[in-house]
Amino acid sequence: MSNVKQIMKKPITIENSASIFKAMTLMNNSKISRLLTTNESGEIVGIITEKDIGFFLLVNDSEKNLNEIPVSILEKPLIQVNESTPVEDVAHIMITKNIGSIGVSSSNTIGIVTKTDLARYYIQNYVGKYRVGDVMTVSYSSMYSDDPLYKIVSKMIEDKVSRLIIKNKKNEAIGVVSFRDLFGVSMTMGNDNKVVDNSDSLISVIFPRKGFLTPSGFGGNIIAKDVMTPNVVTIDYNDDLVMACTEMIDDKINGVGVLIDNQLSGIVSKTDVIKALDKLK
Known part of the structure; x- marks a missing residue:
């Protein structure tokens, strides 16, 4: 060791x-x-x-x-x-x-x-030691692309997660919203005493800074697809866990979607990898 x-x-x-x-x-x-x-x-x-x-x-x-x-x-x-x-x-x-x-x-x-x-x-x-399916988390939190930001944030708090899968109306995974995505909103808007909403090029509305959870502020005027990282990195259930680790490191992300019969069926994260290492001590 x-x-x-x-x-x-x-x-x-x-x-x-x-x-x-x-x-x-x-x-x-x-x-x-x-x-x-x-x-x-x-x-x-x-x-x-x-x-x-x-x-x-x-x-x-x-x-x-x-x-x-x-x-x-x-x-x-x-x-x-x-x-x-x-x-x-x-x-x-x-x-x-x-x-x-x-x-x-x-x-x-x-x-x-x-x-x-x-x-x-x-x-x-540990090449060949575990498959992705051996350690994956068989569940994930998701919202829809047209959900307002305050609902996205509320879901993250409720489920105690740092990322959400974003789906379209066909229930297809099209992106991810993570803390890092929310940082971009905070660094633009949360550092000002007032926030200008330019979602409509013909309208400029000024909102006081009141955090993400207020429907009347920018939390209600930005939707998931405006802040999400598009596309969901995925890997197959039967792939070597080493492949999932490589994807996470190369793409600088903390988790990847897991496909079973080409359907998104769970997540494998760096935490799952650490749990696998713990079993090997």
């Missing part, structure tokens, strides 16, 4: 006094889903994730813009392991603690390991 030091990455950090908007911008520009947080002395003290920010944005109805809200209100303690910890043991800790990343320490924090790192490790070490 390999140890965690062999697969860790150097962490990208942000001071916890910085704004949520700055954290979102850094995540977006670096194409990552988490940042380690530091205090004024530069010491790593916690972590903030895309999911933390996402759920905050979904329920927040503050009048403050995103440049006025500090990272410190969302940061969480960083769970860490020693650099010599076996990778499969790290998978077990992630599953039991319900976390998506873990710090690596020697005398201090020297790295971070994420679900993506573990998926890459699975590719390198």
